Amino acid sequence: MAAQYLTPEQDDKIRQWERWNRNYFIFAFVALTVILVFSSQLGLSSGESWGPLGVLIAALITPIIVLQLKLACPACGHKIGWQAKLMAPDQCKTCGTFLRSRD
Numbered sequence: 001m002a003a004q005y006l007t008p009e010q011d012d013k014i015r016q017w018e019r020w021n022r023n024y025f026i027f028a029f030v031a032l033t034v035i036l037v038f039s040s041q042l043g044l045s046s047g048e049s050w051g052p053l054g055v056l057i058a059a060l061i062t063p064i065i066v067l068q069l070k071l072a073c074p075a076c077g078h079k080i081g082w083q084a085k086l087m088a089p090d091q092c093k094t095c096g097t098f099l100r101s102r103d
């Protein structure tokens, strides 16, 4: 099978996703660190109660999962978010399309 590449528009979408994904990940990481460091001062973790802290952590992590689920291969529509970590994979494992434009 000849190697397939994305059109520049499809490539733009992937790059845009990567930007969002990376920026959000950094934001969530910083926010989580701040929350964990200051949780006792903020009264979020009072020994046995992880309630408010757990909700905050879940609220920060949920968009990461949503972002991962949103990324689909522009060529075949297969969800590739879970192949990605911070960046989209080089190639779709399902249809073999390279996830960038030719040049």
Ligand SMILES: [Zn+2]
Residues within 6 Å of the ligand: 073, 074, 075, 076, 077, 078, 092, 093, 094, 095, 096, 097
């Ligand atoms: Zn594909």
